[in-house]
Amino acid sequence: MAKKFKFRVEPALKLRQQRERLALRKLADARRQQGQIEEGIRHLRRQISEQDALVRQGVLTGTVDVQYMSMYRTYVMALHRRIIDHADRLRAAAAQTGQMRAEATGAVKQRKVLSTLKEKLKGRYEKQLAHSEQQEVDEMATTQAAHRRLAGGVLDV
Numbered sequence: 439m440a441k442k443f444k445f446r447v448e449p450a451l452k453l454r455q456q457r458e459r460l461a462l463r464k465l466a467d468a469r470r471q472q473g474q475i476e477e478g479i480r481h482l483r484r485q486i487s488e489q490d491a492l493v494r495q496g497v498l499t500g501t502v503d504v505q506y507m508s509m510y511r512t513y514v515m516a517l518h519r520r521i522i523d524h525a526d527r528l529r530a531a532a533a534q535t536g537q538m539r540a541e542a543t544g545a546v547k548q549r550k551v552l553s554t555l556k557e558k559l560k561g562r563y564e565k566q567l568a569h570s571e572q573q574e575v576d577e578m579a580t581t582q583a584a585h586r587r588l589a590g591g592v593l594d595v
Contacts, residue, residue: 443559443560443563443564445556445560447552448556451549451552451553454545454548454552455549457545457548457549458542458546458548458549461538461541461542461544461545461546462542462546465535465538465539467538468531468534468535468538469535471531472528472531472532472535475524475527475528475531478524479521479524479528482520482521482524483521485517486514486518489510489513489514489517490514493507493510
């Protein structure tokens with residue numbers, strides 16, 4: 439029975455697979471964080487829209503309170519500052535996501551190099567194995583034919 443194919447750098451391949459999974463997990467976390475920040479910005483913008491609608495409704499009904507308008511402006515400016523802070527965090531998160539994407543891409547490439555090498559070596563091994571098995575079959579057939587000829591020759595004599 440032929441020996442089973444053994445890839446000598448299998449531990450290195452497993453390590454690269456583990457690094458790839460870790461890099462992809464970090465990328466997913468960075469994308470999730472970026473999505474949360476984007477959702478925070480959308481929420482703040484909705485709050486501003488709601489406040490604007492309340493003020494427009496008050497102006498249309500003719501009930502405008504100066505103190506309320508002052509508080510409204512202060513509140514809306516605070517929301518705008520929070521949006522700016524979120525935008526800064528979003529830029530940092532986008533940069534981190536880009537870095538994580540580059541690391542994940544590198545990890546995938548490194549793993550693919552060893553996977554491709556493994557497949558090529560396994561294919562070469564299987565081809566050699568098939569060739570050696572064919573040689574054994576040919577040798578057995580030749581031996582059987584020789585035995586038949588000898589057995590046939592002894593009977594003919």
